[in-house]
Amino acid sequence: MALTKAEMAERLFDDLGLNKREAKEMVEGFYEEIRNSLASNQQVKLSGFGNFDLRDKKQRPGRNPKTGEEIPICARRVVTFRPGQKLKARVEAYAGSE
Amino acid sequence: MTKSELIERLAARQTQLSLKDVELVVKNLLEHMAQSLAQGERIEIRGFGSFSLHYRAPRVGRNPKTGQSVKLEGKYVPHFKPGKELRDRVNESITAD
Numbered sequence: 001m002a003l004t005k006a007e008m009a010e011r012l013f014d015d016l017g018l019n020k021r022e023a024k025e026m027v028e029g030f031y032e033e034i035r036n037s038l039a040s041n042q043q044v045k046l047s048g049f050g051n052f053d054l055r056d057k058k059q060r061p062g063r064n065p066k067t068g069e070e071i072p073i074c075a076r077r078v079v080t081f082r083p084g085q086k087l088k089a090r091v092e093a094y095a096g097s098e
Numbered sequence: 099m100t101k102s103e104l105i106e107r108l109a110a111r112q113t114q115l116s117l118k119d120v121e122l123v124v125k126n127l128l129e130h131m132a133q134s135l136a137q138g139e140r141i142e143i144r145g146f147g148s149f150s151l152h153y154r155a156p157r158v159g160r161n162p163k164t165g166q167s168v169k170l171e172g173k174y175v176p177h178f179k180p181g182k183e184l185r186d187r188v189n190e191s192i193t194a195d
Contacts, residue, residue, distance in 0.1 A: 002140040002148070003131065011130050016122055022114055026123045031146045033107045037099040039187040044099045049128045050176070054188065077192040079185070081149075081178030090136040091151060092173045 005031075038079055050083040101128075135176055145183035152177040 009023040018026065034052065037044050044052040055078050062073040083091070099107075101124065109120040131141055131149070141149040151174040159170045180188070 002142040003134040004142055005144075008127055008130055012123060012126055015126055016119070018115070018119075018123070022112070025112060026108065026115075026120070027127065029108050029111050030104070030124065030127055031143055033099075033104055033111075035146060035184050035187060037104075038184065039191050041191050042099055044104070046101050046104070046128060049132060052178075056192065075192065076189050079147075079178075079180045079188050081176070083176040087132055087135070087176055090132055091176050094136060094138045094151065094174045 041077070046084075048084055048086045050081055050087055053080050053082060054078070055080055138174070143181065145181050147181040147184055148179050150177050150179070151175065 005024075005027045009020070009027045012018045012023040012026060013020060034044050038052055038054060041054055043054055046052075057076050057078060059075045060073050062071055063069065064071055105117065105121050105124050108124065109115065109117045115123070134141055135149060135151065138151060140151075154173050154175055156172040157170050159168050160166065161168055
């Protein structure tokens with residue numbers, strides 16, 4: 001079981017009384033605005049939750065693991081998530097069964 | 099972009115909800131996500147990415163001030179794996195600037 005957009009919209013309906021369409025659009029918009037910001041090379045800081053940062057990676061030599069052939073891995077930009085103190089503290093306490 | 103800027107941008111996308119309402123929406127979404135992770139439940143958002151927990155094994159650490167060693171318990175840390183759409187859009191932006 002995993003949390004999905006549908007459940008998040010359902011919660012907005014239950015807790016805040018948004019109608020189903022508004023709730024769906026808000027959840028959709030929430031992730032879209034974060035993507036838009038990151039796609040324009042702007043980090044996203046959500047206090048209490050965490051930061052989405054951007055890192056530019058240089059080109060580096062790679063290898064096709066199947067054939068052993070050398071192929072360069074191109075320079076690229078990646079997203080990293082740094083959880084905030086509050087989220088880290090809440091998650092740390094989880095005594096999982098794994 | 100900060101949380102309050104996200105709230106403003108989200109409010110500007112529509113006409114039904116006030117800025118105050120949208121603020122409650124964003125807080126509700128983040129709280130729901132944090133709650134879910136705190137209970138050990140993953141989050142899966144297609145096109146954005148997934149959040150899960152990674153286990154960190156117990157280890158012996160050191161107090162950097164005193165140099166004394168301290169036993170650290172095993173713990174869980176949040177982990178985010180970007181989804182394909184986010185990965186691609188972010189990577190394409192490297193050629194745009």
